[in-house]
Amino acid sequence: MHSKVTLADVAAAAGVSKMTASRAMRGAKDVSPKTVERVRKIAADLGYMGNYVAASLANNRTDLIGVVVPSLSNIVFSEVMSGIEDAIAGSGLQPFFGVTGYDPEREYQLVRKMLSWRPAGLIVTGLDQDNQTRELLSATSAPVVQIMDTDGDPVDLCVGFSQTAAGAGMAEMLLTEGRRRFGYVGCALDRDTRAAKRYLGYKAALQSAGITRVPEAVRNARSSVADGKALTADLLTQHPDLDVIYYSNDDLAIGGLFHCMEIGISVPERLILAGFNGLDLTASLPAPIATTRTSRRNIGIEAAKSILKRHASAGSSAPPALKTVEIQHVMDARQSITSI
Amino acid sequence: MHSKVTLADVAAAAGVSKMTASRAMRGAKDVSPKTVERVRKIAADLGYMGNYVAASLANNRTDLIGVVVPSLSNIVFSEVMSGIEDAIAGSGLQPFFGVTGYDPEREYQLVRKMLSWRPAGLIVTGLDQDNQTRELLSATSAPVVQIMDTDGDPVDLCVGFSQTAAGAGMAEMLLTEGRRRFGYVGCALDRDTRAAKRYLGYKAALQSAGITRVPEAVRNARSSVADGKALTADLLTQHPDLDVIYYSNDDLAIGGLFHCMEIGISVPERLILAGFNGLDLTASLPAPIATTRTSRRNIGIEAAKSILKRHASAGSSAPPALKTVEIQHVMDARQSITSI
DNA sequence: GTGCCCAACGGTACCGGTAACGGAAGCAAC
DNA sequence: GTTGCTTCCGTTACCGGTACCGTTGGGCAC
Numbered sequence: 001m002h003s004k005v006t007l008a009d010v011a012a013a014a015g016v017s018k019m020t021a022s023r024a025m026r027g028a029k030d031v032s033p034k035t036v037e038r039v040r041k042i043a044a045d046l047g048y049m050g051n052y053v054a055a056s057l058a059n060n061r062t063d064l065i066g067v068v069v070p071s072l073s074n075i076v077f078s079e080v081m082s083g084i085e086d087a088i089a090g091s092g093l094q095p096f097f098g099v100t101g102y103d104p105e106r107e108y109q110l111v112r113k114m115l116s117w118r119p120a121g122l123i124v125t126g127l128d129q130d131n132q133t134r135e136l137l138s139a140t141s142a143p144v145v146q147i148m149d150t151d152g153d154p155v156d157l158c159v160g161f162s163q164t165a166a167g168a169g170m171a172e173m174l175l176t177e178g179r180r181r182f183g184y185v186g187c188a189l190d191r192d193t194r195a196a197k198r199y200l201g202y203k204a205a206l207q208s209a210g211i212t213r214v215p216e217a218v219r220n221a222r223s224s225v226a227d228g229k230a231l232t233a234d235l236l237t238q239h240p241d242l243d244v245i246y247y248s249n250d251d252l253a254i255g256g257l258f259h260c261m262e263i264g265i266s267v268p269e270r271l272i273l274a275g276f277n278g279l280d281l282t283a284s285l286p287a288p289i290a291t292t293r294t295s296r297r298n299i300g301i302e303a304a305k306s307i308l309k310r311h312a313s314a315g316s317s318a319p320p321a322l323k324t325v326e327i328q329h330v331m332d333a334r335q336s337i338t339s340i
Numbered sequence: 341m342h343s344k345v346t347l348a349d350v351a352a353a354a355g356v357s358k359m360t361a362s363r364a365m366r367g368a369k370d371v372s373p374k375t376v377e378r379v380r381k382i383a384a385d386l387g388y389m390g391n392y393v394a395a396s397l398a399n400n401r402t403d404l405i406g407v408v409v410p411s412l413s414n415i416v417f418s419e420v421m422s423g424i425e426d427a428i429a430g431s432g433l434q435p436f437f438g439v440t441g442y443d444p445e446r447e448y449q450l451v452r453k454m455l456s457w458r459p460a461g462l463i464v465t466g467l468d469q470d471n472q473t474r475e476l477l478s479a480t481s482a483p484v485v486q487i488m489d490t491d492g493d494p495v496d497l498c499v500g501f502s503q504t505a506a507g508a509g510m511a512e513m514l515l516t517e518g519r520r521r522f523g524y525v526g527c528a529l530d531r532d533t534r535a536a537k538r539y540l541g542y543k544a545a546l547q548s549a550g551i552t553r554v555p556e557a558v559r560n561a562r563s564s565v566a567d568g569k570a571l572t573a574d575l576l577t578q579h580p581d582l583d584v585i586y587y588s589n590d591d592l593a594i595g596g597l598f599h600c601m602e603i604g605i606s607v608p609e610r611l612i613l614a615g616f617n618g619l620d621l622t623a624s625l626p627a628p629i630a631t632t633r634t635s636r637r638n639i640g641i642e643a644a645k646s647i648l649k650r651h652a653s654a655g656s657s658a659p660p661a662l663k664t665v666e667i668q669h670v671m672d673a674r675q676s677i678t679s680i
Numbered sequence: 681g682t683g684c685c686c687a688a689c690g691g692t693a694c695c696g697g698t699a700a701c702g703g704a705a706g707c708a709a710c
Numbered sequence: 711g712t713t714g715c716t717t718c719c720g721t722t723a724c725c726g727g728t729a730c731c732g733t734t735g736g737g738c739a740c
Contacts, residue, residue, distance in 0.1 A: 017691080047479060057725090118393055224620050
């Protein structure tokens with residue numbers, strides 16, 4: 001019945017007080033090495049396991065960092081999470097994740113629940129939370145980092161890059177390549193506000209160049225290679241004269257590439273395909289596609305670091321760690337483009 | 341200072357006792373609707389936010405389900421996590437994830453940390469934890485589900501499929517296709533014990549068919565499309581006569597396919613490529629590859645369900661929810677093969 | 681021996697909730 | 711009026727740790 005062993009049991013067995021046992025287990029000061037050893041030995045024998053819940057309540061803080069992402073089927077967020085993991089490894093902090101499925105209501109519930117755990121920090125995706133969620137985020141005393149996007153008004157900290165600049169940058173690169181007949185393929189733009197922002201930036205840049213007509217094929221489903229194939233087929237049937245298509249992400253673009261290979265359109269000579277994210281896979285494809293390499297691991301790392309930093313400064317001095325709107329750009333969207 | 345509002349404050353403001361306020365907030369019985377409404381109104385006005393830490397300590401349980409996966413860069417685990425999310429949505433439980441990076445020591449620390457949170461359940465990947473981890477898992481009173489693999493000796497619950505059977509099944513299918521010169525490409529077999537098991541099953545089935553020579557190209561790095569390309573090139577240089585290559589997963593096989601397309605080997609006519617997982621992408625490739633469709637979302641769903649079920653039964657009756665070794669096969673590895 | 685200091689340990693009061701039980705008020709049946 | 715049952719709410723005692731402050735005792739200077 002190891003699960004019922006409490007610190008008091010250990011203390012009793014070691015013939016010391018709970019307090020001493022507590023100090024011994026935590027490696028705190030004011031305990032003799034001999035006592036530490038004895039207590040730890042007995043704890044191990046008894047199968048004692050610390051109780052974080054009680055400890056957290058006692059000192060009014062947890063070691064948890066809440067991470068809110070919209071989706072797990074998108075490899076991009078897995079990589080962000082991976083970066084977070086790596087950055088806080090060894091700091092004693094522990095990330096815990098939640099998924100919204102791009103649903104604002106679910107996001108609200110999730111943030112609420114996470115805050116109820118009194119986390120050491122919160123990392124949320126995007127800048128476009130709805131009002132009630134935003135209110136929660138600004139009311140909490142824990143540091144909050146909004147990631148992936150810098151086009152907007154952060155609650156506290158912010159790590160990411162400009163999505164509109166990414167879209168615009170790609171458009172500019174494609175114009176430089178001499179293309180003029182632009183198309184667009186996207187998925188779930190109603191929920192994925194970042195993809196929508198890229199599209200806006202793309203269209204705006206084209207407009208500046210005098211290009212106003214941008215045929216699009218859009219679907220409200222989660223994006224996949226298969227969707228990319230189908231939507232590209234649709235778009236090219238309607239507009240066979242396109243010489244470039246911008247996709248809301250790499251998966252769709254890869255589907256587009258496979259479609260072109262099937263029906264014999266030469267990529268990139270006749271048609272340039274441009275995706276977004278710079279997945280590893282894009283470097284190995286049978287034909288080159290353009291893409292924007294997002295430094296998503298870095299975003300995770302920097303986001304975690306900024307929480308750690310906030311904690312370090314809060315621990316040392318008095319200032320109550322006010323919310324300070326700070327935007328950190330981890331990449332220049334225009335310089336990260338892999339052209340073809 | 342919303343973060344300092346406590347239930348006692350709410351109770352005082354509402355002119356009731358802490359206990360009544362608690363009941364009102366939780367929607368428990370024995371409170372008049374009028375009181376509930378008043379308390380909740382005041383709680384909202386004061387910006388009161390429940391404290392899960394305190395609540396969990398008080399009733400000695402949390403709503404957390406710990407999930408331990410080896411990697412996040414592998415889309416497979418993201419899909420498992422996604423399945424878990426969906427299955428427990430609405431149950432009030434909350435998953436929290438941890439990543440081991442295929443490191444047994446890190447896995448041990450992670451499991452320990454998670455158990456310190458007294459979770460409502462634990463889901464860990466694989467059956468091959470090291471001894472100290474296994475000890476933790478069998479000592480805890482929380483339900484433990486081991487997933488992805490059924491070739492071994494589960495601690496408690498188990499949801500997955502036989503990895504060796506998957507490897508063997510693929511070999512048998514390829515034999516039926518009339519192939520005789522088998523190769524193998526794999527990554528990180530020392531750490532990814534499931535991939536290693538598939539390889540064993542594959543070789544054993546070939547051996548039964550009288551095929552003992554299976555040239556391999558193996559690398560100890562995380563697998564990627566680029567690795568698949570490189571390793572395939574290596575293997576085919578050494579053994580140009582192969583007529584089938586089995587890969588430890590789809591990513592590598594896709595890399596292999598791209599290599600073949602580049603150097604003009606016809607797939608699948610001259611060379612069959614076989615991967616593993618049945619990623620969506622494999623259905624959209626320019627040339628067909630064989631694969632085994634793993635039902636990873638289902639594994640997540642069933643794992644979560646079995647924890648929920650255990651909880652339901654524990655809540656109703658007296659039996660202290662003993663560890664009962666139960667293996668649930670969510671798929672038949674031999675029937676899930678997509679041949680070419 | 682006295683005074684002083686510091687290392688090592690213990691007592692107490694929490695942290696913010698909740699379970700269990702008790703008790704007052706209101707109403708029906710006898 | 712008494713009994714008995716609800717309905718609604720309060721009191722008490724924790725849950726398992728930790729912060730804070732106090733206490734003890736042994737070593738050292740004088």
